[in-house]
Amino acid sequence: GPFRLASWDPDVSVRLVRNEAYYRPGLPHLDGIEWFTNVRTTTQRYKFEDGELDYLRDMSSADGALYRADPAWAARGRWIARKATNAIFLNTEMEPFDDVAMRRAVAFALDPSVLEKVRPEVVALDRVLPDSIPGPDRSEAMRVYDPEKALAELSRAGYPFDPATGRGGYPHEIPYLAIGDSFDQQVAEVFQQQLARVGIRVRLRVVTYPTYLAEVSRRGAVAMGGTGWNADFPDPSNFFEPTLSSSAIHDEGSQNVAFFANEAFDAVLATAHHERDPARRFELYLQAERIVRDEAPWVPAYVTRAFEVWQPYVRGYAPHPVLTQRYN
Numbered sequence: 001g002p003f004r005l006a007s008w009d010p011d012v013s014v015r016l017v018r019n020e021a022y023y024r025p026g027l028p029h030l031d032g033i034e035w036f037t038n039v040r041t042t043t044q045r046y047k048f049e050d051g052e053l054d055y056l057r058d059m060s061s062a063d064g065a066l067y068r069a070d071p072a073w074a075a076r077g078r079w080i081a082r083k084a085t086n087a088i089f090l091n092t093e094m095e096p097f098d099d100v101a102m103r104r105a106v107a108f109a110l111d112p113s114v115l116e117k118v119r120p121e122v123v124a125l126d127r128v129l130p131d132s133i134p135g136p137d138r139s140e141a142m143r144v145y146d147p148e149k150a151l152a153e154l155s156r157a158g159y160p161f162d163p164a165t166g167r168g169g170y171p172h173e174i175p176y177l178a179i180g181d182s183f184d185q186q187v188a189e190v191f192q193q194q195l196a197r198v199g200i201r202v203r204l205r206v207v208t209y210p211t212y213l214a215e216v217s218r219r220g221a222v223a224m225g226g227t228g229w230n231a232d233f234p235d236p237s238n239f240f241e242p243t244l245s246s247s248a249i250h251d252e253g254s255q256n257v258a259f260f261a262n263e264a265f266d267a268v269l270a271t272a273h274h275e276r277d278p279a280r281r282f283e284l285y286l287q288a289e290r291i292v293r294d295e296a297p298w299v300p301a302y303v304t305r306a307f308e309v310w311q312p313y314v315r316g317y318a319p320h321p322v323l324t325q326r327y328n
Helices: 041-049 061-069 071-076 100-109 112-118 147-156 183-196 209-216 237-244 263-274 278-295
Strands: 003-009 013-018 032-036 077-081 084-090 122-124 174-179 202-207 224-230 298-310
Touching (some): 003 032, 041 061, 061 298, 084 100, 100 147, 174 183, 174 209, 183 202, 183 224, 183 298, 202 209, 237 278, 263 278
Parallel strands (some): 174 202, 174 224
Antiparallel strands (some): 003 013, 013 032, 084 224, 084 298, 122 298
16 A cells, blocks of 8 residues: 555554555655544634645534635635435334335435525435446436325325315324434434325434444334435445345344335346446446335435645645545
8 A cells, every 4th residue: 555554543643654665666655644533623624724734624514615615716626525425214114104106105205405494515326326426427417306106106005185275185294213412313304294295194203323323223113214225335236236236135233224225126136247348237227226226225315525624835735536535
C-alpha cells in the first residue's frame, strides 16, 4: 500500500507515513496522513478554518450550506454520493403485506422527493442500486410516485378508499418501526402523512437502534419500517444478495428483513453471480430491479451524500469513483 502505520491512539488519531516500498514508483506524493478521531463536528470546522485540518467532511447541514454559499470555497468543495441505499421494507410474510397489491399501493403512494426539501444531503432514489455503484442503464424508471395507481392497487387488495370523504381504505393501523431521534424517524413521519392520503394508516413505533436491529431481523415480528444497505464492495450483487435473496432469510438475525422469497429473483441473482460478461451481468441486475419494482418487498426511497472541502494548498485531490478519501 501507499502508506504504512506509524502510530495509533484510538482516542486521538491514526498516523500513516509514506511507504517507500510502494509498488508505484514516485507515489504517494504525501509524506504522511494523520486522521483525527472523536472530534466534535463543530470543533472540526473551527480547526479547519484555523488551518489545523487540511480536509473536512463531517459537518452539520448548516455548516455545509455556509461553505457551499461562500465563493471562496466554490472550487474547493463538492458533493460525494454515498455507496448506500435507504428504503422502506414491507414484510411479505405478514398481513397486510403478504398481498402484493398492498405492497404496490405503498410503493405508488410514497414520494421521497420531498425529503430533498428537508435536508440538502438527501437525494431521492427510485431503485435498489444507487447511482454511485456501477450497474445497468438507469433510464428506465423503477419506483414511481402515482397516487391514482396507489388507490387502484388498494382497491384491488379489497380496500377501496375515497380521498374526498376519507372513507374506506385499509381498516387497521399498521405499526411502522422507526429509530428514535434520527432522520429515520423524520422520514417515517413524512411517509406516514403520504400513506394516509391514500387510505393506509400507519402508527409509528419508535425504538432504540439495538431494539430495531433485534426486531426487524426476527421472523413474524415487524410488518414495515425503514431499512438500508451500505456497500461492502462496489458491485450490484452486494446490494441484492444480502438483503433480498431467500438465502438471506433466517428465523433470527435475518438480513432479508422483508422475508422476500422469489424463485425467479433468486435465479436471476444466481446467474448474475457467475456471469463473466459485464453487459450480460448488468442486464440480469436490471431484471432484478424490475422484480423488486413489481413485487415491492422494498420501496427504495433515498440516498445520502456528503459535502467535502479542502484547503487551497491541497492540490491534485479528486474523489475516487468507488472508494472515499483516497490519497495514494
